[in-house]
Structures are given as structure tokens and as C-alpha cells.
Amino acid sequence: MKKEEIKLIVSISIAIATILGISYLIILDKSFDLSNGLRAISFGITSTTFFWTFYFTYGWKIWGLDKVFYRPNLSGTWAGILRSDWKDENGNGAGDIEFYIVIRQSFLRIHFTTFTDSFIGTSYSETLSLKKETGLKNAAYLYRKETSQDENEFLQEGATELRIIESNPKKLEGKYWSNQKTNGKIDVSFISKKIVDSFNDAKTLNNNGK
Template sequence: MNNLSLTQSELQRLLKVYFGLVLAVALCFYFVLAFLGYEALTAAWRAISYALTCVTFIVGVFFKLAWRFPRIARWMRRPIVHGVWRGTLSSDYKLGDKAPLEIPIVFVIRQTYLTISIESFTKFQEGESKLEALIQNGRTEATRLSYVFELRRQYQGENKLTTGAGDLRLINDSKHLKGHYWTNSPTFGELQLELISRECDGVDCFEVAERIWPTTSIKSPSA
């Protein structure tokens, strides 16, 4: 089960809207049922039941799908990061006198209005987020995606688990993510990612992304 990625004020606002809608819809059902001749208590009970069912279904569909329309997302001040992102991981890790590593990487971010999950894939390593937060500064409108993750490396007999954290800024009309990460190895580095698709279905490893988008390359966005 994914963690909620809403702030406390956002969650409180959603609960107020939800119960307000239930009350409004229940009143409409009540007047219709009363007009049809139902007793007051029976009409009230049925109206509340119908309202809870209808509003829960509509809100569920909205939170999962409808809010992703760009205009609705901007109106609700909930940036969209859902999709497949591809780019470069630049690490401070060095092997001898060689230059720092630069590795192609793919992020698969699945987002509903309430939750976010992140998977990352390189040729020899995969990871997933354990805690996520989409943070928007109300004064500057800057948006950051922060997360805690685990990496699993299984290569040439090695079976290694690494934990870390990342902090990425959403820039360039929400088409790029750029920022830094840290691990307990200890290593740190920079990530630059470009949105290549809003469709995540079936993208479950680096090879699949490489096969579907073989020529996609990251461009260096300006901060």
C-alpha cells in the first residue's frame, strides 16, 4: 500500500470537500425520495447511503485519473509527475583514476492524486521508493520531488542493498526533473531526467525502456 503524499492541510481540505459533497448529494436524494412518498427516516437513511456510494465512486475516479488533465491539475495546484523519465545519473564514485560515473537511468513514476511511487532502473541496478513527498512552495511556486529509496544490485554474484534519499526539482514546464541524491555507501551525485511518456504500463526494467525509446536522450535543462 502506498503512502499518502499529501500535506496535512491538503488532506484536511479534501476531507471537507468530500463530506460537503456527500451532504449536498444526500439532500438532493432526500428531497427526491420524500417526493416519491418515502417516510422521513427511510428517506434520510437511503439518501445518505446513496450519496456515500455515488460520491466515493466519483471522487475515486477523479483522484486516480481525471485530475491528470493539465488544466485541472493546475487549478488544484497538484503538479503531474506521472510517467516515464529518462536521463543521466552522475555519481562521485570512482574506480581508480577513472572519471566519475555517468550512467543512463530510467525513472517510472506512478501517481494518483493521493499517492506517488517511484521505480528506478539502470543496466545493472534497480530501486524503488519507500517514502515520497511532492512539495510545492506557495510563494515561489517551485516544486520538488523528495523521496527515500532502496537500491538492489545483483551483478556477477554480488547481492547488495543500498538505501538513500533524493531531492529533485520539477522544471521547464514540468518536462524535466533535476537534482541530487545521496546513499549510505556513501556516494552522492546528480540526476537529470526528461519526461518521455505519460504511459507507464509494461515498463518494468531498463531493457524495456531501451527497446521502446532507443534514441531518447536527456538534454541538460537550465535550472
């Protein structure tokens, strides 16, 4: 969490606790003595704690409340294509590859799982680069091939950087690099809030949406 976000949380917390504490005294027609003042403070702090618990769990995704912090909700399944510069010994490329990204996101964490018909990649280091003043929204992550796949093969790893485009539907566009000396482009669109766990499930979800 950035320093600016922490400062905003502190400012909002003070404002909410103060407003609710004063409201407690006014609505219940309490006198402004030490005992009632302590109860008002306790009420304000408790209410603020409940608010942030709700916000960090659900509220940050809700329209209106999602404006409190500059943080897009990417959770769900995305479908599109991957274009790789890989070529076989005869110089033939793979062409456009059917590609899916499944994103699991909470307020503080984000995780990427990617699927083709022959590859599953899982992220192990993720970051969101969000700059409100410029409108920049990027996601980047390091990934490796899921270890349940062909464990005797050379460990495939790489990095991906994606630009977040808040269109309708939302899109992710960018590039990837791998330790197999290949790279390429990724172009996917948001298709569902549903989280799936396989290429076939993602493909079915995509086809049912068409």
C-alpha cells in the first residue's frame, strides 16, 4: 500500500470517527461530559473499524465506493489471443494462440493464472502501477509454468506487462518475455466475473458468452 493511500485511510478514519462520535451524542441527546465523550469516541472508532473491514472485503468493488482509491477491479476471466515470435526449425510460427487470463484480486493482492491448450502459467510476483494524475494503469507480473505440468521439462519462466484499458468490455494489452528467448504480444478482453481453473472451462465460458 502506498504512503498516499495510508494517509488517505488515516484522514478518512478521523473524519468518520469524529462525525459518528458527534452524531452519537446528538442523536441520543447525551451531555458532553467525560463519560459520554469516551463512549462517543469508542463508538466512532468501532464504527470506523467495521467500515474499513467492509470496504477492504467488498466495498472497494462497489460503484461509488470504488472512487475512494484509484484501484481497478480486474477479478474474473479474460479471453483473447497471444502472438508469439517463436518459430520451429523450419521457420514456421505458431500464429495466433487462444489465450485466457484468470485474475484473483482482493484490495491488497492480485494473482494471475494463464491458460493455452498446452500451457498453464501462474504468477509469483505481481504489481499494479496506478498513477491517477496521468491516468496510467498497468499490471505486471512474473510467471512460471505450473509445476504439475511435465515436471521433467526445462522450467519455463517469464515476465508480462499489461496496459489496463477501461473500455466496454475492459481490455488488457501488452507484452511478455520468457527464458526460452521468446516474446510476444497479449490482447485479451474481460468476459466474466466467474473464476475458472482450466483452459476448457475458460473456453466454455467464452463460447457461452457469444
